[in-house]
Amino acid sequence: MPSVLTRAGLSLPALLAGLVFFALSGCGKVEPPPASLLAEARGDQCVEPTDVMRRDHMKILMHERDEAKRYGRRNPDHSFVGCVDCHVSPTANREDPSTHFCMACHEFNAVRMDCFQCHTDRPSDAVASPHRSVDLHESIERHLAGHTDATPNAVEISIP
Amino acid sequence: MSSDNSAQLSRRQFITGAAAAVAGLTIAPGVFLLKPAEAAQNPDGPRWGLLIDTSKCADGCTACVRACHEENGVRSLGRPETDAQWIRKVNLTDRATGHQHSLPVMCQHCENPPCVDVCPTHASFIRPDGVVLVDKHTCIGCRYCMMACPYKARSFIHEALTDQKPHAPRGKGTVESCTLCVHRIDRGERTTACVEACNRDGHQAMTFGDLHDPDSEISQRLRNYGSTTIRADLRLNPAVRYQGI
Ligand code: SF4
Ligand code: SF4
Ligand code: SF4
Numbered sequence: 452m453p454s455v456l457t458r459a460g461l462s463l464p465a466l467l468a469g470l471v472f473f474a475l476s477g478c479g480k481v482e483p484p485p486a487s488l489l490a491e492a493r494g495d496q497c498v499e500p501t502d503v504m505r506r507d508h509m510k511i512l513m514h515e516r517d518e519a520k521r522y523g524r525r526n527p528d529h530s531f532v533g534c535v536d537c538h539v540s541p542t543a544n545r546e547d548p549s550t551h552f553c554m555a556c557h558e559f560n561a562v563r564m565d566c567f568q569c570h571t572d573r574p575s576d577a578v579a580s581p582h583r584s585v586d587l588h589e590s591i592e593r594h595l596a597g598h599t600d601a602t603p604n605a606v607e608i609s610i611p
Numbered sequence: 612m613s614s615d616n617s618a619q620l621s622r623r624q625f626i627t628g629a630a631a632a633v634a635g636l637t638i639a640p641g642v643f644l645l646k647p648a649e650a651a652q653n654p655d656g657p658r659w660g661l662l663i664d665t666s667k668c669a670d671g672c673t674a675c676v677r678a679c680h681e682e683n684g685v686r687s688l689g690r691p692e693t694d695a696q697w698i699r700k701v702n703l704t705d706r707a708t709g710h711q712h713s714l715p716v717m718c719q720h721c722e723n724p725p726c727v728d729v730c731p732t733h734a735s736f737i738r739p740d741g742v743v744l745v746d747k748h749t750c751i752g753c754r755y756c757m758m759a760c761p762y763k764a765r766s767f768i769h770e771a772l773t774d775q776k777p778h779a780p781r782g783k784g785t786v787e788s789c790t791l792c793v794h795r796i797d798r799g800e801r802t803t804a805c806v807e808a809c810n811r812d813g814h815q816a817m818t819f820g821d822l823h824d825p826d827s828e829i830s831q832r833l834r835n836y837g838s839t840t841i842r843a844d845l846r847l848n849p850a851v852r853y854q855g856i
Contacts, residue, residue: 520746521736523797532777569747569782571775 492552494537498528508534531570541577652722657821658741659791660850661806662829662838665714667816668809673700675715675817678808682792684776695766695781697789698805703856714856715805715817717789718743718764719841719849726756726765735786741822741850742791752784761842764788791850822850 497504499511511529519525527533538552545567548554553572557564652658679698680686687694698717704710720743726735727743734750737743745756745765757765765788768781775781778794792803806817820829832838838852 516748517746520744520748521738523738523740523793525797535777568771569775569780569785571777571780573774575777 492538497537498533531566532575535570535572536574536576539572539574541574543573545572652737652741653739654823656740656823658823658850659796660720660741660820660822660829660852661717661791661803662818662820662832663714663851663853664816664818665712665853665855667814668712668714669812669814669816670702670711670713672713672812672814674808674812674814675805676700678804679717679789682776682804683779683790684774684781688770693767693769695768695787697766697787712855714853716762716764716841717805717851718760718791719762719847719851720789720791721847721849723847725759725761725847729755729759731755738793740796742793742796743788744790744793745786745788747780747782747785747787750785752786754786756786760788761845761847 499507504511512531512534515526515529516531519530535553540550540552543551545551545554548558551572553564553566676698683697685695685697698715700713701716702711702713720737720741722737722741724735724737724743727737729735731753732749732751734746734748735743735756736746752767754767757763757767765786767786768783771783772781779790781787792800792805795801795803801819803819806819809815809817818829818832820827822830822833824830825834833852836854838854839856840847840849840852841856
């Protein structure tokens with residue numbers, strides 16, 4: 452009799468643990484979309500193993516963003532711009548998620564994200580950035596040539 | 612009577628006690644040292660700033676304005692009333708003498724920034740190196756900071772944007788201003804887009820540098836020649852200083 456009780460006592464926590472494990476096993480899982488939807492990354496190797504990135508990329512970005520933004524301590528391996536530069540094709544269009552690495556997976560998993568409301572959704576070499584693809588002076592010259600208004604943003608103040 | 616007293620007390624507490632809790636240090640009853648809520652600047656590290664010599668700034672030249680907006684992807688949306696301005700040219704006329712001059716004004720990167728004081732979400736903040744920024748992840752677009760800024764340095768983004776620069780995220784519903792080209796600072800560059808453009812056009816009216824480094828060009832100039840700040844009476848100790856005004 453005691454042996455039955457002991458066995459029951461031992462197995463109850465085990466059963467509970469099993470149930471909890473069973474219940475949680477569905478959480479935190481990301482279903483990768485079909486391979487046809489995933490654009491090839493342009494680098495040789497990701498900054499973290501694929502399963503880590505699949506599960507925790509948002510935590511890594513969120514965790515280090517305050518360090519980067521508030522203190523200027525930037526980790527090039529975990530930078531948002533780095534992800535987009537490597538994974539998103541220069542011809543990708545966010546409105547057509549099948550062409551865009553991030554949007555394809557988010558759409559497939561029905562997870563809305565706001566990153567691209569402020570961050571550019573295209574890699575640096577697709578955006579005319581003076582520092583990546585266009586010589587700064589050249590780009591300013593082009594800009595100046597297109598400017599006909601001599602004093603944009605000018606404010607006139609008179610000291611009485 | 613006692614209830615009157617306690618009502619008075621709580622009102623007093625609201626004025627002194629509660630404020631002291633924020634300020635941290637009560638020197639005497641009712642007298643307390645006001646301390647900024649944000650982490651203070653690092654006195655041992657750099658403090659980045661600009662020196663603008665208005666006698667060299669050319670009337671009608673807007674090279675700095677265009678370079679800044681090009682660098683940071685700030686474009687006109689065709690509605691000048693709501694277009695963002697990170698830097699603008701101000702033309703001053705002294706009516707008594709007729710003397711005119713012209714100077715660029717951007718966020719002055721105040722040491723005691725009112726925009727940071729009023730921000731309800733801590734989105735407005737000052738970095739340890741003195742750069743004042745908006746953390747757009749937490750900015751709720753209330754625009755208190757725009758009201759508080761005595762230099763009218765901040766702009767609100769009214770419309771959805773696309774094609775931002777990778778180093779300068781900007782989005783609808785948040786407030787922004789000159790970042791002192793923080794992306795360049797963090798890359799180790801020691802110049803800003805506006806300074807570069809001014810030098811390129813041969814005016815040499817702007818100097819960027821470390822105000823805490825006594826050997827930097829900007830510190831030497833500040834030491835050797837007189838300078839002032841706009842609205843120095845407010846005692847915000849801006850990192851942008853002017854000569855000739
Ligand atoms: S100039 Fe205005 S926006 Fe810039 S730090 Fe000072 S108060 Fe803030
Ligand atoms: S608009 Fe944004 S940065 Fe300015 S006070 Fe409100 S929350 Fe802070
Ligand atoms: S320092 Fe950079 S962001 Fe600020 S006004 Fe100059 S170019 Fe613009």
